[in-house]
Each structure stands twice: as C-alpha cells, then as structure tokens.
Amino acid sequence: MSAAGAASGPAAAAAPSPAAAPSPLADSARAAGLVLAAGGATRFGGRPKQLASLRGRPLLQWAVDAACAARALERVVVVLGAHADAVRAAVDFGRASVVVCERWREGQSASLRAGLEQLEGAERVVVTLGDAPLVSTEAIERLAAERPPARACYDGRPGHPVLLGREQIAAAMALSGDRGARSLLSGARLVEVGHLCSDRDVDTPRDLEEVADAASAVV
Numbered sequence: 001m002s003a004a005g006a007a008s009g010p011a012a013a014a015a016p017s018p019a020a021a022p023s024p025l026a027d028s029a030r031a032a033g034l035v036l037a038a039g040g041a042t043r044f045g046g047r048p049k050q051l052a053s054l055r056g057r058p059l060l061q062w063a064v065d066a067a068c069a070a071r072a073l074e075r076v077v078v079v080l081g082a083h084a085d086a087v088r089a090a091v092d093f094g095r096a097s098v099v100v101c102e103r104w105r106e107g108q109s110a111s112l113r114a115g116l117e118q119l120e121g122a123e124r125v126v127v128t129l130g131d132a133p134l135v136s137t138e139a140i141e142r143l144a145a146e147r148p149p150a151r152a153c154y155d156g157r158p159g160h161p162v163l164l165g166r167e168q169i170a171a172a173m174a175l176s177g178d179r180g181a182r183s184l185l186s187g188a189r190l191v192e193v194g195h196l197c198s199d200r201d202v203d204t205p206r207d208l209e210e211v212a213d214a215a216s217a218v219v
Contacts, residue, residue, distance in 0.1 A: 031144040031163070032122040033073035035063050035096070037130025038081025038104040038111035043203045048083035051090050052208055054133055055215050059202060060091050062133030062215075068094040069137040072144035073126065079115040081105075109175035116169055124148055125164045129201060132160055134214060136197035143193075149185050154194035162188070 037060050041049030050060040060078075067076045076096040080087050081104025088098060101114035112127075119125055126143050128135055135152075140161055143152055148165025151158050164172065168184040175183070202208050 030074040031072055031124040031126050032119045033067040033070060033076040033096075033140065034112075034115040034119060034125050034127045035060075035067050035076065035078040035130050036108065036111050036115065036127065037063070037087070038079050038101045038114075039108075039131075040082040040104070041131075041203075045205060048086055049202065050080075050083065050087045050130060052202070052205075054208065054212055058087075058091050059133055059208070060087065060130045063128055063130045063135065064091060064093055064096055066135060066137045066140060067126075067128055068096055070126075070140040070144065072141045075119070075122075077115050077118045078130070079111045079118075081111055106176075109172075112172055112175065116172055122169070123166050125169060126161050127164060128161045129199075131203070132199050132201045133211060134198040134200055135160060138196045139193040142191055142196065146189060146191055149188040150191050151185055151188045152193045152199065153190040154192075154199060156190075156192075158185075158190060159199040 037050050039049075041047075044052070050058060052059045054062060064078060067073060078093060078096045078098050079101050080098060081101045084100045097118065099114055099118045101111045103110040103114075116125065124144070126140055128140065139152055143150055143161045143163045146163050148163045149168050151162040152160055162185060164184065171184050198214060200207075200211055200214060202211055
C-alpha cells in the first residue's frame with residue numbers, strides 16, 4: 001500500500017530537486033508520527049500482512065519501532081483496520097497510541113483521516129507506512145527536520161516518509177476513497193534519504209522474501 005504512491009506523470013517530472021540539507025523550520029513545533037497499517041492486504045493471500053514474520057518480528061513491528069525511536073516525534077499514532085484485534089495482540093506498540101479505523105474498507109483516505117483526527121492539534125505530521133519495514137528512524141527524523149510539505153526520495157524517486165503541515169492536514173480531512181497523501185504534495189520539497197534506508201514495501205509474499213534479503217544486510 002502507499003499513501004503517497006510512486007512518482008509518475010507530469011507532476012513527477014516537475015518535482016523540485018532533492019534537498020541536500022534540512023531547510024529552516026517555519027516554527028518550533030515538534031512533529032508527530034503517523035503509521036498507516038489499516039489495509040486488508042488482498043494481494044497477500046488473505047492472512048494478516050501486518051503479522052507476517054520478517055527476521056523474527058511481525059512486519060508492522062519494524063515500522064512501529066522506527067517511528068517510536070524517533071526523538072523528533074513528540075507522539076506517534078498507529079492506524080489499524082483489518083485484523084485489528086490480532087494485530088494489537090501480537091505487536092508491541094511501545095509509546096505509540098493505536099486507533100482502529102472502522103471504515104478502512106473505504107480506502108486510504110479513511111485511515112489517514114482517522115490518524116489525523118487522533119493527532120488533533122498537531123501542526124506537522126510525518127506519515128510512514130506499516131508495510132515499508134526498512135524505512136529507518138534516521139529517515140523519519142530527517143523529514144521531521146524539514147519545512148512542510150516534504151517527502152522523502154530515493155535516488156530522486158519520491159517515496160515515504162512524507163511530512164504534512166497544517167495546510168495539508170486540513171486538506172486531508174476532505175479526501176475520500178482510496179486517495180492518500182499523494183494529492184496533497186504538489187510542489188513538496190524532496191529530501192534525499194536513499195543513503196539512509198529503503199522504502200521498499202511489501203504487497204505480496206514474494207515481496208516479503210525480497211525485503212527479508214535486504215533486511216539481512218542492515219540488521
């Protein structure tokens with residue numbers, strides 16, 4: 001799944017050059033973290049993708065641990081949906097709060113709204129994905145140091161995490177269907193983090209095998 005999606009089309013061609021260093025923040029507000037993990041994983045064979053084992057840990061655990069370890073994030077929220085009870089029982093959420101999006105079948109916009117509602121009052125939110133286990137704490141903190149809107153890129157390819165500011169947060173509350181943050185990031189500053197991690201996501205069992213091979217090189 002992907003709240004922001006891969007870059008394509010004219011908008012991607014017009015994207016600004018990747019940032020070499022953090023830009024000055026507009027204010028001193030600390031960022032919050034939002035991990036989206038509500039999807040039904042229809043391409044994963046019907047079993048809870050969030051609980052698939054990756055080097056001895058549930059897949060979602062990797063994303064939760066990375067977000068919770070980021071000191072730049074004042075608070076962290078994880079959005080669950082499909083298989084929520086099983087996931088809550090198996091994953092250690094640490095300092096993160098959990099919200100269950102009952103309307104997860106409506107698409108990514110519903111889970112994004114549910115998470116942002118839980119983070120009411122936050123002025124800057126770093127969004128990561130529960131099925132992108134290799135996104136590192138360092139990459140999250142790199143985005144948290146930026147002026148919103150911003151999104152990570154990997155050798156110039158836009159990906160996650162993304163950083164939403166007040167304007168994007170307000171616009172996200174009006175999204176519907178399977179639209180995530182991608183439509184909110186026009187003109188977003190690109191922040192190169194390919195030297196820090198990979199944002200490879202897991203949609204299928206084959207993806208999990210490939211990510212496991214990549215994880216063995218960084219664990």
